[in-house]
Amino acid sequence: MxxxxxxxxxxxxRIRTDIARxxxxxxxxxxxxxxxxxxxxxxxxxxxxxxxxxxxxxxxAYVDFKNASNPPSLNNWCGTDVFGRDVLSRVxxxxxxxxxxxxxxxxxxxPLGTAVGLLGGYFSGTWIETIVMRITDVFLSIPPLILxxxxxxxxxxxxxxxxxxxCVSWWPxxxxxxxGMAASLRNEPxxxxxxxxxxxxxxxxxxxxxxxxxxxxxxKMTLDMGWVILTGASLSFVGLGxxxxxxxxxxxxxxGAKYLPTYWWISIFPAIAIMVIILSFNLLGxxxxxxxxxxxx
Amino acid sequence: MNNKAILEIRELKKYFPTKRKNVYIKAVDGxxxxxEPSDTFGLVGESGSGKSTTAYCTIxxxxxxxxxxxxxxxxxxxxxxxxxxxxKKEIQIVFQDPGTxxxxxxxxxxIISLPLKIHMNLKGSALRDAAVDxxxxxxxxxxxxxxxxREIGGGEKQLVAIARALAAKPxxxxxxxxxxxxxxxxxxxxxxxxxxxxxxxxxxxLFITHDLSLMRNIATRIAxxxxxKIVEVGPVEVLFSNxxxxxxxxxxxxxxxxxxxxxxxxxxQIESKGEIPSPVNIPPGCGFQSRCPFVMSVCKVTxxxxxxxxxxxxxxxxxxxxxxxx
Amino acid sequence: xxxxxCSLVERDSMENILEVKDLKVSFKSYDGLLKVLDGVxxxxxxxxxxxxxxxxxxxxxxxLKAIMKILARNAIIEDGSILFKDRDIIKSxxxxxxxxRTKGISMIFQDPTAALNPVYTLGQQLDYILLHSGxxxxxxxxxxxxxxxxxxxxxxxxxxxYPFQLSxxxxxxxxxxxxxxxxxxxxxxxxPTTNLDVTIQDQVLKLLKKLSLERELSLLLITHSLGVxxxxxxxxxxxxxxxxxETDSSKTLFENPCHPYTKGLLASLxxxxxxxxxxxxxxxxxxxxxPPNGCRFNNRCPYATDRCLKEKPRMFKIDDNxxxxxxxxxxxxxxx
Numbered sequence: 005m006x007x008x009x010x011x012x013x014x015x016x017x018r019i020r021t022d023i024a025r026x027x028x029x030x031x032x033x034x035x036x037x038x039x040x041x042x043x044x045x046x047x048x049x050x051x052x053x054x055x056x057x058x059x060x061x062x063x064x065a066y067v068d069f070k071n072a073s074n075p076p077s078l079n080n081w082c083g084t085d086v087f088g089r090d091v092l093s094r095v096x097x098x099x100x101x102x103x104x105x106x107x108x109x110x111x112x113x114x115p116l117g118t119a120v121g122l123l124g125g126y127f128s129g130t131w132i133e134t135i136v137m138r139i140t141d142v143f144l145s146i147p148p149l150i151l152x153x154x155x156x157x158x159x160x161x162x163x164x165x166x167x168x169x170x171c172v173s174w175w176p177x178x179x180x181x182x183x184g185m186a187a188s189l190r191n192e193p194x195x196x197x198x199x200x201x202x203x204x205x206x207x208x209x210x211x212x213x214x215x216x217x218x219x220x221x222x223x224k225m226t227l228d229m230g231w232v233i234l235t236g237a238s239l240s241f242v243g244l245g246x247x248x249x250x251x252x253x254x255x256x257x258x259x260g261a262k263y264l265p266t267y268w269w270i271s272i273f274p275a276i277a278i279m280v281i282i283l284s285f286n287l288l289g290x291x292x293x294x295x296x297x298x299x300x301x
Numbered sequence: 302m303n304n305k306a307i308l309e310i311r312e313l314k315k316y317f318p319t320k321r322k323n324v325y326i327k328a329v330d331g332x333x334x335x336x337e338p339s340d341t342f343g344l345v346g347e348s349g350s351g352k353s354t355t356a357y358c359t360i361x362x363x364x365x366x367x368x369x370x371x372x373x374x375x376x377x378x379x380x381x382x383x384x385x386x387x388x389k390k391e392i393q394i395v396f397q398d399p400g401t402x403x404x405x406x407x408x409x410x411x412i413i414s415l416p417l418k419i420h421m422n423l424k425g426s427a428l429r430d431a432a433v434d435x436x437x438x439x440x441x442x443x444x445x446x447x448x449x450x451r452e453i454g455g456g457e458k459q460l461v462a463i464a465r466a467l468a469a470k471p472x473x474x475x476x477x478x479x480x481x482x483x484x485x486x487x488x489x490x491x492x493x494x495x496x497x498x499x500x501x502x503x504x505x506x507l508f509i510t511h512d513l514s515l516m517r518n519i520a521t522r523i524a525x526x527x528x529x530k531i532v533e534v535g536p537v538e539v540l541f542s543n544x545x546x547x548x549x550x551x552x553x554x555x556x557x558x559x560x561x562x563x564x565x566x567x568x569x570q571i572e573s574k575g576e577i578p579s580p581v582n583i584p585p586g587c588g589f590q591s592r593c594p595f596v597m598s599v600c601k602v603t604x605x606x607x608x609x610x611x612x613x614x615x616x617x618x619x620x621x622x623x624x625x626x627x
Numbered sequence: 628x629x630x631x632x633c634s635l636v637e638r639d640s641m642e643n644i645l646e647v648k649d650l651k652v653s654f655k656s657y658d659g660l661l662k663v664l665d666g667v668x669x670x671x672x673x674x675x676x677x678x679x680x681x682x683x684x685x686x687x688x689x690x691l692k693a694i695m696k697i698l699a700r701n702a703i704i705e706d707g708s709i710l711f712k713d714r715d716i717i718k719s720x721x722x723x724x725x726x727x728r729t730k731g732i733s734m735i736f737q738d739p740t741a742a743l744n745p746v747y748t749l750g751q752q753l754d755y756i757l758l759h760s761g762x763x764x765x766x767x768x769x770x771x772x773x774x775x776x777x778x779x780x781x782x783x784x785x786x787x788x789y790p791f792q793l794s795x796x797x798x799x800x801x802x803x804x805x806x807x808x809x810x811x812x813x814x815x816x817x818x819p820t821t822n823l824d825v826t827i828q829d830q831v832l833k834l835l836k837k838l839s840l841e842r843e844l845s846l847l848l849i850t851h852s853l854g855v856x857x858x859x860x861x862x863x864x865x866x867x868x869x870x871x872x873e874t875d876s877s878k879t880l881f882e883n884p885c886h887p888y889t890k891g892l893l894a895s896l897x898x899x900x901x902x903x904x905x906x907x908x909x910x911x912x913x914x915x916x917x918p919p920n921g922c923r924f925n926n927r928c929p930y931a932t933d934r935c936l937k938e939k940p941r942m943f944k945i946d947d948n949x950x951x952x953x954x955x956x957x958x959x960x961x962x963x
Contacts, residue, residue, distance in 0.1 A: 011446070018408075018447040028657060193402035197465070200360060200381055201416040202389045215406035347824035348795070454911070455683065484682035484851055489895035489907035511825055518897040518904050541899070555829035556899065557854030559881045563899040573826040576794055
C-alpha cells in the first residue's frame with residue numbers, strides 16, 4: 005500500500021493550513037507587515053541596485069566636481085557628496101554590503117552557536133556542559149569592535165575580515181539562547197521517551213530538541229540582521245570593513261560628518277537608511293515571533 | 302528465584318543525594334515483588350510513596366542504588382544507556398501527562414515512527430504503513446498521521462503514547478498513572494483499549510495509580526506503597542475484601558464513591574489524618590507511625606518486616622505478629 | 628436544616644445568594660465565534676453547597692470566570708444575568724463590585740502553588756487580604772484565627788512560613804485560610820483537590836464541609852469527579868457542552884440518574900464493587916464553532932430522535948428536587 009492519493013491530499017492540506025495560520029498570526033499586527041514590506045524593498049533594491057538606482061556608475065570611482073555637494077534636488081533626491089556622486093545611488097548600493105554582511109555572519113554564527121548550545125544543553129550536568137559553556141563565556145566577553153580592530157591590525161581591513169570579526173563575537177549569543185532552552189527541555193517526558201525508545205544522542209539533539217527552538221532562534225536571527233548591519237556600519241565608520249570607493253553606510257556617515265551641519269545630506273541620508281533597515285528588521289522580527297509562537301491554543 | 306516471573310524486583314533501593322552530606326532522600330527503600338506473564342500488577346500509593354521511582358528504575362531512567370532487577374531471568378539492574386537495544390524494545394513506558402510526553406513539534410505519524418525506525422529498521426512506505434497500523438490498533442483514524450499533538454484531545458494523545466509504546470512490540474509495559482489527567486469517559490475508553498491490546502498482544506502490565514477504584518477493576522495483583530516501602534501486597538480480590546494494613550484501610554476509606562453499594566464496601570473505622578513525613582527525615586521504626594490509629598510502642602522503634610498472612614497475601618505491620626515471617 | 632431535605636418549592640422562599648439565569652457566553656477566535664455557554668441556569672441558596680460537575684471543555688471554568696468577572700478579553704456575554712444577592716454582576720461596573728470582591732465571593736483554585744505568592748509568608752499574604760477587606764486593627768489575630776480555622780497546625784509558626792516550605796495539602800489549606808479570612812457569603816472552589824493525594828483530599832473536603840456548616844457559607848464546587856461532588860455537596864448540577872443537563876440532590880442523583888449523559892458517565896466510572904466499566908461514551912463533544920441545533924448531546928445519545936436534532940430541550944421536572952433537560956422526561960413520562 006503506497007502513499008495513496010488521500011494521504012498526499014492530507015499532507016497538502018496540512019501544509020496549507022500551516023501556512024494560512026502562520027500568515028494569520030504574522031499579519032495580526034499591521035506593523036509587522038510594514039516591516040516585511042520594507043525589508044522586501046531593501047532586499048529588492050540590493051539585488052537590482054544597478055537597475056534601480058538613478059546613477060549606478062556613481063557607486064564606483066566617479067568624480068564630478070561641478071556637481072559636488074549639491075543639496076537634495078529633483079536630479080539628486082538625496083543630494084550629492086563632495087565628489088559629486090549621487091547619495092541615493094550610493095546608499096542603494098551600500099545595501100548590498102550591508103545585507104551581505106548580515107547574511108554571511110548569521111549563516112556562520114547561527115549554526116555554530118546552535119550546535120554548541122545543543123551540546124551544552126543536552127549534556128547539562130556533566131563535564132561536557134562545563135567545558136562547552138565556559139568556552140562560550142570566554143567568547144562572549146570579547147567586544148566585537150576591539151576584536152575587529154585587532155584583526156585589522158593583523159590583516160588588512162576588508163569586508164571579509166570585518167565579517168570574521170563579527171562572527172567570532174556573535175555565535176556565543178546563540179549558544180547561550182539554545183543552551184538555556186535545551187537544558188530546560190532535557191528532562192521533559194517526550195525527550196525521555198525518545199531516549200528510552202533507543203534514539204541516539206545526535207538524533208535527540210537535532211531532531212527532537214531543535215524543532216522546538218525555531219521560534220526564538222528565527223526571531224533572534226531576524227532581529228540580529230539589523231544589529232549585525234549596525235555593527236558593520238560601526239566598523240566601517242572607523243575605517244574597517246568595505247574600503248572606498250565601494251559604498252558602505254558607516255563610511256558614508258563618517259565621511260559626511262565633517263561637513264555637518266552645512267552639507268547635512270551627505271551624512272543624514274545614510275544614517276536614516278541605517279535606521280530604516282534596523283527598524284524594519286525589528287518589526288519583521290516581531291511578526292515572526294508572533295507567527296511562530298502565537299496562536300497556539 | 303521465581304521461574305515463572307517475567308520481572309523480578311529484589312530489595313530495590315533508590316536513594317537521591319541531597320546537598321547535605323550523608324543525607325539522602327530514600328525514595329525507594331527496599332522493595333521486592335514479581336510480575337508474571339499476563340499479570341496486571343498494580344502499584345498503588347500517594348505522592349512520596351516511591352511508585353513512580355520504582356517504575357523509572359525498572360525502565361532504566363534512573364540507576365539503582367542497590368538491589369536487583371531481573372527480566373526473564375537476566376539481570377538488568379543498569380540504567381537505560383547501558384542496556385542493549387533489544388532490551389529497550391522489550392520494556393516500554395507510558396507517562397502520565399500526554400501533553401508533555403509527545404514532542405509538540407512532531408506530527409503523530411513521526412512520533413509513532415521513531416521506535417519503528419530504531420527497533421525495526423523500517424524506512425519509507427513500509428515505515429508509514431507500520432505507523433498507520435499502530436494507529437489502527439488503538440482505534441485512531443489514519444488521518445491522525447498528519448496531526449500535531451496540540452490538535453487532538455487528551456485521551457487521543459494518550460492513545461498515541463500507547464501506540465508508540467506498543468509499536469516496537471514489547472512484552473512488559475509500564476503505565477505511570479496513564480489516565481489520571483483524563484476525564485472519566487475518556488479514561489473508560491483508554492482502559493478498555495488497554496484491556497483489548499493486552500489480550501491481543503499477550504502483554505504484561507505494571508500499572509501505577511493512586512485510584513483504588515480503577516485498580517479494583519483492572520489489576521490482578523496489587524502492592525500498596527508508603528514512604529518507599531511496600532506495606533501490603535496480594536491478589537486484588539483478597540486485598541479489597543480483607544485489607545489488613547492500616548494505611549490500606551485509610552486509603553480505602555478516603556475514596557469518594559458514587560453509590561451506596563460502594564459506600565458499604567469502604568472500611569468505616571479509619572479516617573484519614575496527618576500527612577506523609579518528609580522522605581529526608583524518616584523517623585526510626587515504621588514509616589506510618591505518625592498517622593496510624595493503632596500505633597504501638599514497638600512501631601516507634603522497629604520497622605516491621607513483611608510477613609505472609611496467606612500464600613500470596615503479605616503485610617508489613619506489627620499488628621500481625623503471629624503470621625509467618627518471609 | 629439540611630438542604631438535601633428541602634424541595635425546590637420550599638427553597639423558593641429562602642434566600643438566593645447566587646443565581647445564574649440563561650447565561651450565554653461566546654469567545655472570538657481565529658476560526659470564528661465559539662458559542663460555549665448556551666443558557667446556563669443555576670442557583671445557590673444561603674449556606675447551600677452546590678457542585679458543578681462536568682468533563683473537560685464543558686464550560687464549568689468559563690461559568691466560574693463569568694461569575695468572578697475574570698473572563699478573557701475575547702469573551703462576549705451574549706445574554707443572561709448573574710445575580711449575586713439580587714444584584715446583576717454583568718451589568719455592574721468594576722467599582723460597584725467592591726463588596727463582591729472584599730466580602731461577597733472568594734475563590735480557591737486547582738493549583739495552590741500557583742495561587743500563593745512565593746516571596747511572601749502566609750502571614751504577610753493574609754495581612755494584605757485583611758487590610759484590603761477593611762480590617763483595621765488586630766489583623767494578626769484575625770490571621771491566626773484564619774490559619775487555625777483551616778486546620779493548619781501551629782498557626783504562630785505558619786504565620787512566618789513561606790509557601791515553598793509547605794506540602795500540597797497544607798498549601799491548599801493556606802488558600803482556604805486566605806479565602807475565608809474575612810467572612811464571605813460564597814466560596815467558589817475550582818477543582819480544589821484534583822492535585823492532592825486522595826487521603827489529603829479527604830481531609831480538605833471534610834474541612835470545606837465543616838466550614839460551610841459552621842459559617843453558613845455557600846459553596847460552589849467545580850469538579851470533574853462525581854464522587855467528590857457527592858461527598859461534599861447538597862445539590863449537583865451536571866454540565867455538558869455549555870448547558871446544564873441535569874440537577875438533583877447529591878444523595879439521590881446517582882441512585883437515579885436520568886439524562887443519558889449522566890447515565891453514560893456513571894457507567895464509565897470504575898467502581899469499588901468491580902461492576903463492569905463501560906467503554907465510555909462514544910463520540911466527542913460537539914465543536915463550539917458549529918454547535919448542533921437542538922440538544923447538544925444529540926450526536927452521542929443512544930435515544931436521540933428527530934426532535935432532538937431540531938429543538939433544544941428545556942429542564943423538565945422529575946420530582947421536587949430533580950430536573951433533566953431531555954425530551955425523554957417531558958411531562959414526567961419516559962424512561963428512568
